[in-house]
Amino acid sequence: MFLQVSNLHKNFETKNGKLAVLKDINMTIVQEEFICAVGASGSGKSTLLRQIAGLDKPCFGEVRIDGKTITAPGPDRGMVFQHYTLYPWLNVQENTEFGLKLQGISKKERKEKASYYLSVVGLTNFAKSLPKELSGGMKQRVAIARALTSEPKVLLMDEPFGALDIHTKESMHEFMLDLWQRTNLTIFMITHDVEEAVFLSNRIYALGARPGTVRKEMTINLPERTAHVKRHSQFHDYRDELMELMRLHGKEALTMVA
Amino acid sequence: MEKSKANILNGFWRLSEDIPKPLYISLTISSIALPLILWWLVTTIGNIDPKFLPSPANVFQAFVRLWKSGDLVKDTIASLWRVGFGFFFAALFAIPIGILMGSFASIRALFEPLFGLMRYMPAPAFIPLLILYLGIGEEPKITLIFIGVFFFNALMVMDTVKFVSKDLIESTYILGGNPWQILTQVIFPHSLPGILDACRINLAAAWQLVIVSELIASTEGLGRRISVAGRFLRTDEIFVGLIVIGIIGLSLDLFFQYLLRVSCNWASQKR
Ligand SMILES: Nc1ncnc2c1ncn2[C@@H]1O[C@H](COP(=O)(O)OP(=O)(O)OP(=O)(O)O)[C@@H](O)[C@H]1O
Ligand SMILES: [Mg+2]
Numbered sequence: 001m002f003l004q005v006s007n008l009h010k011n012f013e014t015k016n017g018k019l020a021v022l023k024d025i026n027m028t029i030v031q032e033e034f035i036c037a038v039g040a041s042g043s044g045k046s047t048l049l050r051q052i053a054g055l056d057k058p059c060f061g062e063v064r065i066d067g068k069t070i071t072a073p074g075p076d077r078g079m080v081f082q083h084y085t086l087y088p089w090l091n092v093q094e095n096t097e098f099g100l101k102l103q104g105i106s107k108k109e110r111k112e113k114a115s116y117y118l119s120v121v122g123l124t125n126f127a128k129s130l131p132k133e134l135s136g137g138m139k140q141r142v143a144i145a146r147a148l149t150s151e152p153k154v155l156l157m158d159e160p161f162g163a164l165d166i167h168t169k170e171s172m173h174e175f176m177l178d179l180w181q182r183t184n185l186t187i188f189m190i191t192h193d194v195e196e197a198v199f200l201s202n203r204i205y206a207l208g209a210r211p212g213t214v215r216k217e218m219t220i221n222l223p224e225r226t227a228h229v230k231r232h233s234q235f236h237d238y239r240d241e242l243m244e245l246m247r248l249h250g251k252e253a254l255t256m257v258a
Numbered sequence: 259m260e261k262s263k264a265n266i267l268n269g270f271w272r273l274s275e276d277i278p279k280p281l282y283i284s285l286t287i288s289s290i291a292l293p294l295i296l297w298w299l300v301t302t303i304g305n306i307d308p309k310f311l312p313s314p315a316n317v318f319q320a321f322v323r324l325w326k327s328g329d330l331v332k333d334t335i336a337s338l339w340r341v342g343f344g345f346f347f348a349a350l351f352a353i354p355i356g357i358l359m360g361s362f363a364s365i366r367a368l369f370e371p372l373f374g375l376m377r378y379m380p381a382p383a384f385i386p387l388l389i390l391y392l393g394i395g396e397e398p399k400i401t402l403i404f405i406g407v408f409f410f411n412a413l414m415v416m417d418t419v420k421f422v423s424k425d426l427i428e429s430t431y432i433l434g435g436n437p438w439q440i441l442t443q444v445i446f447p448h449s450l451p452g453i454l455d456a457c458r459i460n461l462a463a464a465w466q467l468v469i470v471s472e473l474i475a476s477t478e479g480l481g482r483r484i485s486v487a488g489r490f491l492r493t494d495e496i497f498v499g500l501i502v503i504g505i506i507g508l509s510l511d512l513f514f515q516y517l518l519r520v521s522c523n524w525a526s527q528k529r
Contacts, residue, residue: 055428073432085429089447089524099433102443130524143429150434 001153001186003029003052007061010047020211021047025061027205027214029154029188034180036197037190039207040246045190046082048212049158052188053079065153075103078147082159084139086131086146092118093127096146103150110149117145120179137161137168141175148185157189161196170227173199177225194246198222198238199230206245215245312494317501320494329483334502336478337468340396344403345464349457352411356453359412360419361445370416373409381406382470389474399471406467407460414460418452419445451518451525458514465507 010022021044029035039045050056052063054073063070065077086095093111096118100110118124121141131139140160147155161169177200180187191197197204201220208215220238222229229235269277277285294314300306301313308316324330359366381402388398422445430444472481480499487495519526 053432055431073434075434077432079429079432081425081429083423083425085423085425087426087444087447089450089522098430102430102433102435102439132524146433 001029001031002064002066003027003154003186003188004064005048005052005061006064008048008051008058008063009060010044010051010056011059022051022058023211023213025212025214029186031186032184033203034187034201035189035203035205036201037188037205037207038192038194038197038242038246039190039212040192040209043207043209044212045192045207046158048207049079049156049188049190053077053156075150076153077156078150078152078154079156080140080143080147080158080160082162084131084136084143084163086139086142088131090131091127092123092129092131092134092142095131095142096149099146099150113149114145117148118142120148120183121145121175135168136164137172140164140172144179154186154188157187159191160189162191162193169196174227176200194239194242195230198235198242199225204238204242206242208245218242309491309493312497316494317497320492321498321501324483324495324498330498330502333478333480333483333499334506336476336482337472337480337503338506340399340471340479341403341461341464341468344400344468345407345461347400348404348407348411348460348464352408353415353453356412356415356456357419357441357445357449359416360422360449361441366416369412373413376405377409377413381467385470385474394475398474399468399476402471403464403467407464410463411456411460414456415449415453418449418456421452422448451522454514454518454522458511458518461510461514462507465503465510469503 005025005027008022008025009020012019012021025048027035027037037045037048047056051058052070054063054070054077057071070077087098090098093114096114097110100113105113115124115127118127121144123138123141123145126134126138131142134142143160144155161172164172173196176187179185189197189200198220204218204220205214206216206218207213218238218241222232222234267281269275269281298314301308301311301316312320321330355365355369359369384402384405385398388401392398392401426444426448427440430440435444468479469481469484472479473485476482480503484496484499487493487499
């Protein structure tokens, strides 16, 4: 698997004229990587992910997956949104099966697959529950299981843990790392949480804002991936460097408003 | 005694919270019983001409009389049939059109101005035209109900459809859904509680219109019963008609609420 974003530009027409949101973005993601793109609010992270997902088309440049240009959503890319997007009238099992159902897969096969991925995310016991009976973290785990049933080449995640409290978030981080190590998943996640990015990913793209550009690409080499590592000096160095990149942006933003 | 009374009223002023069950039951009973008692008191103590205000007993006698003669059953069936037909056809067309209006900006632009205008034309004002075009049979009556329900229902369905979040639609695209699947398997089930609620509210309007429609030369129907009773000053029969209409309307309302609870358990407010 090889995902490539090349020279991607995206502008929006607004009342105040043309708004450049993404400018000359270049990225590559290869099999079994866990990539995070970090950027402040408004830096165009969701916009970037929408181009990769195929929900929107770039103004210039392109996104290719295994050499094929992306023009529409496809089963090779799964996605988890920041806001809960489970179908409230379906139970957990039915939610997980839904994508396969849309794709016309037989009842037996989709039941098997959904059950398998529910066990992967540890929610087998909640198969019959309705989304409203689940906690925020559980809802996102169902969304992950649902995205995995199509066996995508890459899992795209748009600030999936942004709405969770700090403790749930931490347990979701452990869960993600565990999931990533157990499977051969490729993950591309966007977030504004620097620690989250450093803790989870093996490579980070730091985005600047207005227009969104890649400020820096950073490979993360940490001795271990457990909660302890957050006290490691290496961890702090990565975090501080990224924070500095984002702080610059904060000052810029202020001057831009003034 | 005083103490237990204070207890049962505990929680009367709780803002948007459930009240204790005994309080709920006693308040519900009082809401029907108090007016009944008042009515009974006024008619027994006050020396009122039953032609002006019959007592509950008079009304009950009239009810038994009309029931035994079979007139009441005949009238009720006639009115129910008209409401059923008119409302059924209105909903049959309004629900799909409302869903399409809520889902496609183009269809909304096509229909919303017209429907918005029609909604403000009181349906009874169409009666002369309906008589002119459709005569005095069942057709103008059913059409009147159709006109009175269709436009409101379509616009209300459209509004509930607009509540389906864009994220939910987009994540369905990502899962491999096509527009038709999104319409039937996401937008429709998501809007179903709102659609049932719109139908429930508009059924009340249909029920009002059937009474009006029966003023167009008809031989049977609850509205007809009331207007005939008025002409002959049979006030007790007017009351029977009113109460029967109210009870049927309330039963239909409760039926829809039940339907909503059973079919859309996921949408209930309580967590
Ligand atoms: N469809 C659109 N039309 C016009 N402007 C848009 C559109 N979508 C996004 N924008 C603008 O593009 C900019 C980037 O938006 P985007 O949602 O990608 O940011 P983000 O980095 O995901 O922010 P957040 O962290 O708040 O989610 C914002 O200024 C937003 O107003
Ligand atoms: Mg965003």
